[in-house]
Amino acid sequence: MTLLRALALLLMGSALSAAAIATSPLPEQADAASEPPRTKPVNLKVLPGDITPTSLGRLMKKYGQDLGVECSYCHVENRDTGKLDYVSDENPRKQTARVMVGMLQEINDKYLGQLGGDSRYAAQVTCGSCHQGRSSPPPFEPRWR
Numbered sequence: 001m002t003l004l005r006a007l008a009l010l011l012m013g014s015a016l017s018a019a020a021i022a023t024s025p026l027p028e029q030a031d032a033a034s035e036p037p038r039t040k041p042v043n044l045k046v047l048p049g050d051i052t053p054t055s056l057g058r059l060m061k062k063y064g065q066d067l068g069v070e071c072s073y074c075h076v077e078n079r080d081t082g083k084l085d086y087v088s089d090e091n092p093r094k095q096t097a098r099v100m101v102g103m104l105q106e107i108n109d110k111y112l113g114q115l116g117g118d119s120r121y122a123a124q125v126t127c128g129s130c131h132q133g134r135s136s137p138p139p140f141e142p143r144w145r
Helices: 002-023 027-033 053-067 092-115 127-131
Strands: none
Touching (some): 053 127
8 A cells, every 4th residue: 555655646746747847937938028029129229220129139138237227227117007118218317328339339340440350359348348237337446556
């Protein structure tokens, strides 16, 4: 009888584990739920108008990581739906972000581009180069003090 009970418990445990796995979201489903819907981007003023929704999502995620902020830092919540309104320009931080993105593009394309093949400047400047994971860049502290 003990062997029969052990076998029954093993089968029940296996069935419960299988049910839990079958009903849990896959990692890509879980990530997709936290991202905005993949529609054609609108109201782009600095980024290229032909950027794909996937590329835009990755870029915005990178900006958020570089500044240590969530999407709601620059985007406002729609009062009716409670969801983020990515098109709205109501948050002044969004305009600041546009200026900063334009500055990055100019630094990388115009200025670093003039340095040609100099390997010291091969890596592009990013938001994280200055912000270092903070919404406001930390003050510079020279090492030689």
